[in-house]
Amino acid sequence: MKDTLYYLSYDLIKNKDYQTLYAELQKYGAKRVLESVWCFKYFDNSTEALRDHFIKFIDSDDRLLVIKSTYWAGNNLMFNPNNL
Numbered sequence: 001m002k003d004t005l006y007y008l009s010y011d012l013i014k015n016k017d018y019q020t021l022y023a024e025l026q027k028y029g030a031k032r033v034l035e036s037v038w039c040f041k042y043f044d045n046s047t048e049a050l051r052d053h054f055i056k057f058i059d060s061d062d063r064l065l066v067i068k069s070t071y072w073a074g075n076n077l078m079f080n081p082n083n084l
Contacts, residue, residue: 002044003041003044004041004042004043004044004068004069005039005068005069005070005084006039006040006041006042006047006050006066006067006068007033007038007039007065007066007072008037008038008040008050008064008065008066009034009036009037009064009065010036010062010063010064010065011036011062011063012058012059013061013062013063014059014061015059017058017059020057020058021054021057023057024054024057025038025040025054028040028042029084031078031079031083031084032078032079033077033078033080033081034077039069039079039084041084047066047068051064051066054066
C-alpha cells in the first residue's frame with residue numbers, strides 16, 4: 001500500500017488533555033505543522049477510519065478534522081511535511 005499524507009486538526013474545548021492526543025499522534029510519526037495541525041504519512045486508509053480512531057483520544061465536545069492530502073502549500077510552518 002502507498003503512504004498518503006494526512007493532516008489532523010483539532011479544537012479541544014473544556015478539558016484540554018493535549019498529552020493523550022499528542023502521544024497517539026506521535027505513535028503515527030506525526031509532526032506539528034501549526035499549533036493545532038499535525039501531519040503524518042499513513043498507508044491509504046479512509047479519513048473516516050482515522051477520524052474514528054483519533055476521537056478516542058479527545059472529549060466528546062472537542063472538534064476534530066482529518067484531511068487526506070495530495071497537494072499542499074504553506075508558509076513558515078513549524079515542520080515541513082516534505083520531510084516525512
